[in-house]
Amino acid sequence: KQEVTQIPAALSVPEGENLVLNCSFTDSAIYNLQWFRQDPGKGLTSLLLIQSSQREQTSGRLNASLDKSSGRSTLYIAASQPGDSATYLCAVEGGGFKTIFGAGTRLFVKA
Amino acid sequence: GAGVSQSPSNKVTEKGKDVELRCDPISGHTALYWYRQRLGQGLEFLIYFQGNSAPDKSGLPSDRFSAERTGESVSTLTIQRTQQEDSAVYLCASSHGTLNEQFFGPGTRLTVL
Numbered sequence: 538k539q540e541v542t543q544i545p546a547a548l549s550v551p552e553g554e555n556l557v558l559n560c561s562f563t564d565s566a567i568y569n570l571q572w573f574r575q576d577p578g579k580g581l582t583s584l585l586l587i588q589s590s591q592r593e594q595t596s597g598r599l600n601a602s603l604d605k606s607s608g609r610s611t612l613y614i615a616a617s618q619p620g621d622s623a624t625y626l627c628a629v630e631g632g633g634f635k636t637i638f639g640a641g642t643r644l645f646v647k648a
Numbered sequence: 649g650a651g652v653s654q655s656p657s658n659k660v661t662e663k664g665k666d667v668e669l670r671c672d673p674i675s676g677h678t679a680l681y682w683y684r685q686r687l688g689q690g691l692e693f694l695i696y697f698q699g700n701s702a703p704d705k706s707g708l709p710s711d712r713f714s715a716e717r718t719g720e721s722v723s724t725l726t727i728q729r730t731q732q733e734d735s736a737v738y739l740c741a742s743s744h745g746t747l748n749e750q751f752f753g754p755g756t757r758l759t760v761l
Contacts, residue, residue, distance in 0.1 A: 568746075568747045569747055571749065571750060573752075579754065580739060580752045580753055580754045580755050581691075581739070581741075581752040582752075583749050583750065583751060583752075586748070586749040588747070626690070626691070628691070628750075630747060633696075633704050633706075634679075634696045634698065634704075634746055634747075635693050635696065635704075635707060636681060636683075636693050636696075636750070637693060638683075638690050638691040638692075638693075639690065640689075640690040641690060
């Protein structure tokens, strides 16, 4: 059974700092991994999708890497801003097209 | 273009009543997913539809839950004889084919009294 773990559970950083969020998964037989952000009381916003054959994806200040063999992904956020404050979720899509989510990392960027 | 829409946005019901939740995917998206998010918890996968293929219902929490989708359009999630434990936000997502980026709707907040 696939399990997805995100570390840390919560993170508070000053504005401008670079940071890394971690995601690990137990079953490496995945099709893709996707990073989302969730703002309080709102739905999920897709950030980056990495297919299983890819190593990384970049969008603006965000960079996500995938090491499928070791079951790890990282989301790197450069020059953090208060508007980046949200909960960041990683999700893996595997057998049966089931998408399993981690519990999330709650990020707070202080102005 | 329009994103994924869900209705109602909020639903309060009494224990034992049936409820129906609706999801309108992005036009042209063949894949549709339902998830549940209980308060303070992560997203729980419920069911996935792809085109006209029969869905895998093994993720549904109990036989009180059922879901349907007509072709590649609207989907409904029905919960019969609701229980207080069914209280959660129900989220729907769609994607252009399988294994592609999922786009989420705003969710339906269900409260069972």
